[in-house]
Amino acid sequence: MDFVNAIILLLNYIFIPALTYGSQLALGAIFVTLIYGILRFANFATGDMMSFGTMATILFTWYFQSLGVSLGVLPTALLAIPFGVIFMILYMLLIDKFVFKYYRNQKSPPVQFAMVSIGVMFVTQAVVRIIIGPSDRRFFDGEKFIIKAREFKEMTGLNEGLALKSTQVITIFVTIVLVSLLFWFLNRTKTGKSMKAYSDNEDLALLSGIDPKKIVLVTWVIAGILATIGGALYGLDKSFKPFTYFNNMLPIFAAAIVGGIGNPFGAFLGGYVIAFSEILLTYAYKKFFMYILPESMEPNSLVQLLSTDYKFAVSFSILVIVLIYRPSGIFKGKVL
């Protein structure tokens, strides 16, 4: 029985939160990786683009709520996401037209692109803050829990409760659907394959008659979908605050590089690598050991490898190590 308790404990505090957080990171990381692979620059505006998409979703959610439209037990935001996505794609295409296109035609070096994306970052940040303000916003409605900790205890008679938030289930479910659709698109359709070719070798792709404008357009559309959904899921699960989104850019970058930048599948797994290592290394295992060890051997301290303050530092350290020993990432990046 103690053993089952210990497993439930780990599930509740490590596995499910890490899976959720990992999915949110994974969507962002695929976004980064796509931009890097096809448009060939590190997009420092990632976090803020995600916050823009989330902002659009929140605005539509409020609009629907004021109309009285809702999805019952599901959060209204799910209904608003498609509209947020459209908004986001329009914004991205606008930025691409006025900013990035010029440098693409000039064939500027990636560093210059990165600098330009910092300009975009500043502008997007300003736009988001001017429209919705910098404060914390929660836009979740509907049923909060699928399984409550207390109900679970009563149901199974265990000491440890397992709480399953509906946002967690939605996040994981949506991520799986979205990512499988994306991989189907990239590997099976003609457009997806031509994107791959473009990423591998631009000149050859152009020679074989691939239209670069279409590739860029499709890339931004996919990026808009990923950014908005990733951002909105994070906002649903936690809360929306522009500054946190800006900070989230860093673990997202870490995930993309750890997985091998330019490689969407690597980025997808990289998100989970980062999330799990962050949570595994900073979790206090005291209670876990209390269950599995006999009473005489129970630990006195918290059995915590690193304090939770170092959560971000963990993912960054992993990234630095990967960069030194395997700069192409775990899954060999720079092939789409």
Next chain:
Amino acid sequence: MVGIFQSWNIALSIFNLCLISAVMTMGANIQWGYAGLINFGIMGYTALGGLAAVLISVDPVQEAWRAGGFDILMSLWLIVVMVLVIRFVLKRFEKSKIRTYSIAAIIISGILLIRFSAEPGIEAIEAVDPAKTGFLGGFGLPIIFSWIVGALFAGGLAFIVGKVALGLRADYLAIATLLISEIVIAIIKHEDWLTRGVKNVIGLKRPAPYEVDLQTTDWFIKLVEKFNSGKLSVIENLADRQAALNQLVIEGSSVFVKLCYSGLFLVVVIILLILTQKALYSPWGRMMRAIRDNEEAANAMGKNVVKQHLLIFILGSAIVGIAGAMLVTQDGLFTPGSYRPMRYTFLIWVMVIVGGSGNNFGAILGGFVVWFLWIEAAPISLFLINFFTSGIPETNALKAHLIESVPYFRFLLMGLGLLFIMRYRPKGILPEKIEIK
């Protein structure tokens, strides 16, 4: 201009921060403009400079040293031993998988050992009067020294980072330095025994006199009286005149203190400007440009590219470290929580790009212009909003919302400024001038 519109006090504090920004920008400019190295870790070096200011100027906390000093020194020894062992392993054995794994094992076990040995010491130190101290304190030296020590600290970190990361491609280097600076901030924030963490260190020593002392010093009061004799003589009543004088003295004292800082900072900026200018036109500067413009060719000419990159990375970071120490000196307090990449990394980069990379005067100009706009963006945009919406009634929701979000227009201004400069004047306001003789 601000002096006339708002007050001399505000004008001077903006001026001081402009000077500090100029120093930071010069540091970043050395790396980016001279050598083409991208460093997004400016925030980390700034914070280390600030840490130096704390460690140099604060009086040592005797009690804390007694409580946990021994443990801390022990762990320091352990770190030194660990580094030596790793060096030994690196030297003695050929590169192999086993060597890599054993080094990893040494590091991990070393960290665990240090944690165990330092834990009681850290707890004891943090328990010493946590409301006031709760940390080891510093050396109690005048804070000016910290400017040099800050440079050393930042240079030391840059040495480690450079060794690790300089081989990376440009955009990877940018991301790596950005993340490393975040790690530095995380450590400074949470190692309370060293820095008091988010509890902040306040009331640092100053190189300039205190306002309160000035207000009671005779020569200063006379000075203020002399400056304002015209204004004072208009007032007939003796008591009124005295009151007016007191008011002027209070105002004057804070202006005077800020002027002292400005003087000190100006000296630093001028010294750095002379040095960097000399370096730029020296054979060394030519070599750096050659390396920047064509690494392979420079390498083929027998220049040690790796070594020079490391050197310039350290130099630039050290200058940023000086700026960090200056910043904390000016503020008189150290708040690790306030170090954010937006303000301390990206804004500095905007300054470098806008000012003109590779040109020291451009860097200083960028520091001044961008910082001035960053501060004054809110008043300017408020004025513009009021101007354009003057026909709309005060109660209009849109207008109220816009006025409420005035502080965020500075981001918009910075972003648009950066984008326009990058597009229409990619070399900055003052582009790099290379004289070929």
